[in-house]
Amino acid sequence: EPEVTQTPSHQVTQMGQEVILRCVPISNHLYFYWYRQILGQKVEFLVSFYNNEISEKSEIFDDQFSVERPDGSNFTLKIRSTKLEDSAMYFCASGDPSYEQYFGPGTRLTVT
């Protein structure tokens, strides 16, 4: 069964550094999403991406964040200058035409 993959599984970075989280969505899906979950809290929507552009973003997704689909298979989330409060689990999801979403295993980001 096809699945969404994410790399790395765990990333440790220092405050102020740039990080890029990578995702490979399911190949025939058209909708792509990033969510995050701060430890012990609920999952929050960050951004959705369709037809090579952002379709919706939350108030969390400020100028420090960007997304890209550089080569037609990967889908990346970049945080330009990480802050302590960016420490969280980041989930990528891809959606089929019925809008059912399939989640990747997550990347745990730790900012020190």
Added chain:
Amino acid sequence: GIQVEQSPPDLILQEGANSTLRCNFSDSVNNLQWFHQNPWGQLINLFYIPSGTKQNGRLSATTVATERYSLLYISSSQTTDSGVYFCAIDNYGQNFVFGPGTRLSVLP
């Protein structure tokens, strides 16, 4: 925006018991999914169920969209069912709003 509530917030069961988890939402939905977050943090997709009833082994789910709730049933619970169960709602915005979750602990 749409509000999503889940009950109970915590549930402790003995192995073999049955349980019902509830998700209430405040508006019409385009999509509703139930997830199990395992101890490693992974979100496992249980059901895509914007309406109707589905069953998968010991798990089943029912969504009554007109009354704005969904139920997840777990029968003959096992220790491996422990974790947090989330419902997530899309009300035509294409992104999910997650509920706060129900933390289930199944004791041997």
